[in-house]
Amino acid sequence: MKQSKLFYKTMKKAPKAAEIASHKLLLRSDFISQLASGIYTFLPLGYKVHQKRESIIRQEMDSIGGQEIFMPSFQPKELWQKTGRWVNMDPPLFKIKDRHKKEFALGSTHEEVITDLVKDRIQSYKDLPLALYQIQNKFRNEMRFTGGLLRAREFVMKDLYSFHTDNNDLEKFFNKVLKAYDKIYNRCGLKAVKSEASGGVFTKEKTYEFQVLSEIGEDRIIHCEKCNWAMNLENINKNKMPKRCPECNGKVVKKNSIEVGHTFKLGTKYSKDLNLYFKGKKGENRLVLMGCYGIGIGRLMATVVEINHDDKGIIWPEEVAPFQVHLIQIEDNQKVRKAAEKLYKDLQNKGVEVLYDDRTDKSAGEKFAEADLIGIPIRLVVSEKTLKKNSLEVKNRDKNKVCLIKFSHISQII
């Protein structure tokens, strides 16, 4: 992508409405744009990052046997009444009416819809286990929206649902999901801790949240620094606050954290309410056991920025950067332009994602400042200076060191 053509406009100062670092930086670098409180557009840079994240999540979901589907956001009231959540989940359920005054929920989550969907298709134990997921917009009618992408009204979420014959099988798959989630967060450049939590309006069973430690987090957990055990503070009644880790007896500390994922063993709650049965080996009717597993992708993006930035801008982890390489051309003359263009094409031919700053009306300082703000992991500079040594300059966004390398050696670092 040539930067002269890229649809974006950076800002030196963030709009005063933004308070936390991730919100400020994502606005300044023009990855996102706010339409209303809790509602955002993803611009080309932001959407590229979003798609990278989606792709990581798809890969990991597919690798544990998930099949992708796409369910509607409009969901009939009757379905929600069957599980009691038309009332229990308000807030954060959005409720709307069509012109015939028929009421709908705007999907906050999809247990109702998916249970209804699989009911006709899961008939015997031979149809199980089953895992379906989707990546889709969710709507939350919460009291308040804060922190930019951290808590939005409309946001994209990956939700996975699993169906099982028995608890054993559910447990087995549940653990697979936990491992897949670990991989997802690692690939996004985050250290997420698994934290025991309560299921809220979803289930009474113990659930696991994935929490990323951060000062600006709205959640409070106690965390063992030795073995990484953690538990959400809302789960603990005050008198029983543990002083030592129940797993390894290490010291525990209270921390703020951002919830970047949640996994639930739903058991038979929804299969019971919505009559999801299967025939066992002896022909008997049995309730399907379910699990559900969510990751908010917008929040994930904000969290990555929250954890990976400095005073100059974002520092994208490799796998979720909008581009792999930022190629910058300084000084507009034939020689420099030709060399940079050639390098740009060579890299593209090798399958490298390059943002090429080909602009001729911007000073070097402005280009560098913008590159730091956007935060692409590898920066390459071609200028008169480097060409004299038949070289180009390489710098990693997260390091201060710059080094010159010969054009012929470029493949060694990419």
Add this chain to the structure above:
RNA sequence: CGGGGUAUAGUGUAACGGUAGCACGAGUCCUUUGGGAGGAUUUAUUCUCGGUUCGAAUCCGAGUACCCCGACCA
């Protein structure tokens, strides 16, 4: 939903009740090109509606939007 705050150009900000200004951005031209460079020039329905006043960005009232705290919250 309770409490608090803010609203002036794309962004950030000034202006006692008396000419809407500055910086950055953006446009045009020139000069520049290794850390948001310099010069010239252009760039506004002061959130909306109503009130007070000779005169309102400024005071008053209502509304709206946004932000923060609380409650809420996969």
